[in-house]
Amino acid sequence: MSKQIYEYRNGDKIAGVYYGESFTGKVTENSEVNRLQTHFLIDLDNPITLFRIKRDKISITVNTKTGMGSIIGETITTIS
Numbered sequence: 001m002s003k004q005i006y007e008y009r010n011g012d013k014i015a016g017v018y019y020g021e022s023f024t025g026k027v028t029e030n031s032e033v034n035r036l037q038t039h040f041l042i043d044l045d046n047p048i049t050l051f052r053i054k055r056d057k058i059s060i061t062v063n064t065k066t067g068m069g070s071i072i073g074e075t076i077t078t079i080s
Contacts, residue, residue: 007036008027008030008038008040009027009030009079010027010028010029010030011026011027011029012026013025013026014027014040014042016027016049016060018050018058018060019050021041021048021049021050023044023045023046023048023058024045024046025042025043025044025045025058026042026043027040027079028039028041028042028043028057029044033061034051035062035064036063036064036065037061037062037063038061038062038064039059039060039061039062040059040060040061040062041057041058041059042059042060043057043059044056044057044058045057
């Protein structure tokens with residue numbers, strides 16, 4: 001069974017899409033922004049390149065009801 005987005009904790013494996021790039025990684029920080037949003041800092045398993053910059057960490061704020069981020073196409077899903 002998949003976790004709800006607000007159930008992710010530090011150390012949990014996570015996957016999703018960030019600026020159109022698929023990723024997997026581990027949650028290193030999470031904090032509730034408000035009742036409807038959670039902010040995550042994610043250490044990536046494999047770096048992604050965005051705007052010609054290689055990134056090994058990403059920061060994403062996600063709607064806790066829809067699982068969608070503030071950037072169109074951002075999503076976070078679970079890894080068992």
